[in-house]
Amino acid sequence: MAKEGPSTRERILETAHDMILRQGYAATSLDQILERTGVTKGAFFHHFKSKDELARALFERYIATENQVLDMTLRRAEKLTSDPLQQVLITLGLFEELFDALEAPHPGCLIASFLYQNELMTPETLAKSRDAFAVWRRELAAKLRIAAKTRPPRVAPDYDAIGDMLNVVVEGGMVTSKLFDDPKILAQQIRQLRSYIELLFGVEQRTPAQ
Amino acid sequence: MAKEGPSTRERILETAHDMILRQGYAATSLDQILERTGVTKGAFFHHFKSKDELARALFERYIATENQVLDMTLRRAEKLTSDPLQQVLITLGLFEELFDALEAPHPGCLIASFLYQNELMTPETLAKSRDAFAVWRRELAAKLRIAAKTRPPRVAPDYDAIGDMLNVVVEGGMVTSKLFDDPKILAQQIRQLRSYIELLFGVEQRTPAQ
DNA sequence: AACAACATACCGACTGGTCGGTATCTTACA
DNA sequence: TGTAAGATACCGACCAGTCGGTATGTTGTT
Secondary structure, X not given: OOOOOOOHHHHHHXXXXXXXXXXXXXXXXXXXXXXXXOOOHHHHHXXXXXXXXXXXXXXXXXXXXXXXXXXXXXXXXXXXXXXXXXXXXXXXXXXXXXXXXXXXXXXXXXXXXXXXXXXXXXXXXXXXXXXXXXXXXXHHHHHHHHHHHHOOOOOOOOHHHHHHHHHHHHHHHHHHHHXXXXXXXXXXXXXXXXXXXXXXXXXXXXXXXX | OOOOOOOHHHHHHHHHHHHHHHHOOOOOOHHHHXXXXXXXXXXXXXXXXXXXXXXXXXXXXXXXXXXXXHHHHHHXXXXXXXXXXXXXXXXXXXXXXXXXXXXXOOOOOHHHHHHOOOOOOOHHHHHHHHHXXXXXXXXXXXXXXXXXXXXXOOOOOOHHHHHHHXXXXXXXHHHHHHHHOOOHHHHHHHHHHHHHHHHHOOOOOOOOOO
C-alpha cells in the first residue's frame, strides 16, 4: 500500500543507525533524528514507545543482518569447496572482497558502539552480542579442527583464539580504518589473517604480482 | 602543598576517564562526576573551563601515557636483544605479559571511545590519534623490514599492514574481551599475532607444554 | 592585600516523553 | 453498494526535569 519509498519506521531506523554510529547514542537527540528524517514527534512515538526501544530495535536489526551475512558467506564458501581449510580461507577471502569494495571507511560496529556507551547494554543485549561473536568463533574453529586432522598445522594452534580473530580483526580494523579515513585498511587486515592461517597450515601462497 | 592523596584535578581526571569509558562522554554528566568525586561545581570549573576541556585534557593524558608505554616497551626489547626480529617478538611478548596480568577486562581505549562518539573528535584530536597509531605501525614495520634483509620471510609481507596489526589486535581484543567479560582474550590475541610473525619469518616456535 | 581553591545559588536551553486530536484506510454487515 | 466502526499513521503544543555553564560568594595561604 505504501507507494513512496521506505516506510517511516525504516527511515527512522536507517537514519538513527547512521547518526548513533557517528555521534553515539546519548549525543543523538530525538529532535536531531526528527529533523534529519522529517518525521514528527508524534509519528516517532507511534512507532517506538521510547528512545530506548529505538535502540533495542536498532540492535536487533543489526545483529540479524550480521548473522545473515556470516551465514551466507559460510554457505557460499561451503558450496565452492568441500575442504574445510579452504572453506575458511575462502570465507576470509569473501570478507576481504566485501570490505575492499568500500569507498568510505566502514562506519563501525553497533555492538562496539554500545559497549563503549554501556549501561544501555542490557543483559539481553549483551547476551545476544556474545552469541553473535561466539558463532564466528565456533564455526571457524570447528572447520580448522577438522582441517588439522588431515593436514597437521606447523604449530599447535589455539583454535578458539584463531576463531575469535576474525571478530577481533574486523573490530580493530574498523576503528583503524575510521581513524585514518582509509577504507582499505580493513581489507588489508583480513588479508593478514588469511596469510596467518595459510602459514599455519603450510598452504602455498601466491606472491602478488603487484 | 597537597598533603592528602591525589589533587582535585587528578581525581576528576581519573574518575571521568573511568566513567566515560564505561558510559560514553555525552552520557556522563558533570553532576555525576561531581557526585562521584565529591567535588563541587565551582571547584570543577575552577580546574576546567568547560566539559569539552575536560575531554581534551583526558585525551592528552591518555595519548601521553600510551606513547610512553610503547616507548618504554620498545626500549626494553632493544636492550634485551639486538636482532630486530627478536625485538618485535619480545615487544609483543611484553605486551602479552602486561595484558595477561589483568584481573578484569581492559576498560577500553579512549581513542576508540571518542571515535564512536565523534563530532567531539576535533581535527587536532584526530591528528594526534593518528600519530599515536602511526608510531606503532612505523616502529614495528621498520624493524621487520630490517629483519627481512638477513632472514627472508616465507612470503612477501605487507609491512605496514603488519605494523598496524598490533593496534588492530589491541583495539579488537579489548572489545572482545569486554564483551565476553574475559580478561584473557586480549593476551591470547597478542599471542596469535606473535605466532603469525614467527611463522612468517620461520622462527622456531616452542610448543607450550601446558 | 592578593590570589588560588573552593562552595552555593541560580539560569536558560534542551531533553525525552505525553496527550488530545486528525486524516486515511480496512473491515463488517445490511 | 453504502455506511458505521475501528484500526493505523501521524501531528504539534506542551511539560517536568536535566544539562552545561555562570555569577557571586567564602576560605586559607603567602
